[in-house]
Amino acid sequence: MRLSRYFLPVLKENPAEAQIVSHRLMLRAGMIKQSAAGIYSWLPLGLKVLKNIENIVHEEQAKAGHLAMLMPTIQSADLWRESGRYDDYGEEMLRIKDRHGRDMLFTPTAEELITDIFRGHVTSYKDMPLTMYQIQWKFRDERRPRFGVMRGREFYMKDGYNFDLTKEDAMHAYNRHLVSYLRTYERMGLQAIPMRADSGPIGGDDTHEFLVLADTGESEVFYDSAVTDLTFGDRDINYDDKAQCQSIMEEFTTKYARTDETHDEALFAEVPQERRKVARGIEVGQIFYFGTKYSEAMGATVQDGDGKQVPVHMGSHGIGVSRLVGAIIEASHDDKGIIWPEGVTPFHCGIVNLKQGDAEADAACEDLYHHLTKAGLEPLYDDRNERAGGKFATMDLIGLPWRLTVGPRGLKNGVVELTCRKTGESEELTPQAAIAKVIAQYN
């Protein structure tokens, strides 16, 4: 992409309404624009990051054998009355009457509708296990929306639902989600720690929240610092292997790590003192096993191997896709701007032309652009007639991991400059070597 043809409305000043750094930087980098309280448009740069995160979630869910589908945003109130949640949900639910006066709502989550789909089509244990998920816009009418996309009203969320014959099968689904989530967050450059949590309005006993440590987090968390040494890495996972999934679940959840909702001082005291940490965390996902809560209320039963009708065991599993954009920035920025992890960056590499209009510099930039594009990467070429300082400030603000700087002086010596956004380190390389090095970062 050439910046002269892009829509990147960066702001020089810090917007007064933004209280936390991710909100500030997303506004300043031209990623989002508020259209109403807690409701945002995603401008081109922001949408690219959102889509990269969405794609990682889709890829990891497919690996785990979970099926993508999509439910509507506007649902009938009737289903929510069946489960009893229509009245429970309170003012956070956006309630709507259609032109015929029927009660509708904007879905905050979809346990009822997915259970309705299941009961309408699945009658036998032979059609299970089954896990379906969607990535869809949700609405929660927060009293005080704030912190940008971290606590908006309209938000983009992955919500998945498993249907199993037995509790044991459902716990395997739980473990499978835990494992796939660990891998998902690591691909985004995040360490998200599963912590024992409270189930809230979803219900159920077994639930873990995934939290990213950050000073601006909304939750107080208590953990054994040994959990932060765990990394998922390049493990080869067979998602059908119950023992393997269970053992990874145990590896990542046995050490003490809890939110304030479930914190237990006595247990925490057993952690060696030097490893006892109290911090703040941003919730970026949650998994639940809630058994037959919805299947009993809504009559989602199947015939088991003995011909008996039994209610199915269920769980649900969420990842805050739009919230993750903010969470990643909270975890990865400096005073100049965002520092995107390579897994989610909107462009793979910036190209800064120090002397736009200089025939040699222009040609060298076009050549870099061409080679990076040919290798399947997306560069962002700042081809505007701006001074170098402004171009550098923009690149630092929007946080691309790598920047190539091209100017007449370097070209005279046959080199361009390659700069790493994270370390700030630069090196002079031939254009060929610089291209090869950038390509190598993404393979």
Add this chain to the structure above:
Amino acid sequence: MRLSRYFLPVLKENPAEAQIVSHRLMLRAGMIKQSAAGIYSWLPLGLKVLKNIENIVHEEQAKAGHLAMLMPTIQSADLWRESGRYDDYGEEMLRIKDRHGRDMLFTPTAEELITDIFRGHVTSYKDMPLTMYQIQWKFRDERRPRFGVMRGREFYMKDGYNFDLTKEDAMHAYNRHLVSYLRTYERMGLQAIPMRADSGPIGGDDTHEFLVLADTGESEVFYDSAVTDLTFGDRDINYDDKAQCQSIMEEFTTKYARTDETHDEALFAEVPQERRKVARGIEVGQIFYFGTKYSEAMGATVQDGDGKQVPVHMGSHGIGVSRLVGAIIEASHDDKGIIWPEGVTPFHCGIVNLKQGDAEADAACEDLYHHLTKAGLEPLYDDRNERAGGKFATMDLIGLPWRLTVGPRGLKNGVVELTCRKTGESEELTPQAAIAKVIAQYN
């Protein structure tokens, strides 16, 4: 994908509520499920087709230089009061009050919000031309939703908006959209004819609708049959070339082709009688130039080259993404089911095992599955313990373009059967030759 692990709830009976073939087949093939009047869940098979269509739209918009962004579904009523459309829109607009009693709405289109974004950030002619688009869920509270996704209330739509300094530039944007739309529909296996149309509540003088000829179409159309001989094909387009875009626009819009809204009997009479056709059509897209209607009402002005503030020239451009799923089926099916064009098919090839459990047949199917997957294709392998007739009926119903049939008898002779869904023709080939032939269809 293995069918034993997929969620494909096919129906044997024709659903009584479905009046047209696409609605019937989408329900029977387990693509969608109605959750409320005119509101559908997209089951895994349906979502795959929807995403394929969405991806083609994204790819063609990117080629035309248009920028993807995303606006929220819930918008404040205030902006719509500025343009005067809040009251104009009538009962089709889904009006909502949030918890603080503020007037909100579910967006049926987004001229107001995109104009607000533009005026908030763009001040100079130097930042134009600019075209941004989104693919987002919309809601129109139809009095009588029907025909499945063809006339639903919640629907998925591409809507794009161009901002230009002059009418001439805006007409180039118009032509660019027309050209990119022609290419988009052809990639989906559709002939969509641009027809002079009426602008309705969007406003403006210049507008073309794209219509797919089908008996079940909602519009009566009048055209010179010579328009159906035009094909876009593999042309090399430079979207910056105004003359090239203009000449393609003229090629495709000069011959008589109009909907009943703009039909002119006198002009139609000038078409040679044997080429005068009256038929029905399904609207799958529309492009508009409406000049300064919104920019004047909402104060979207820029400084021109002489330092004068001028209102920008705008147009908007829509493709009915979810509606296209139905339109493609209306245009491509037979009495056994759907016939997907290769550009949008949910799976590239079916594999039917005639004798599940037979070691040799199972191994041969796995081998086909492996090779097709390795080549980047997605096969759907029917590995269930069902009789052959049921497997064939399912494959015909869901309409994959190619089917490989594997059984012990053929394997004894070293062959499998490759069947084309469209022609019904089968041939016996070695597994290697069959794989090569399927791969060749998609390259």
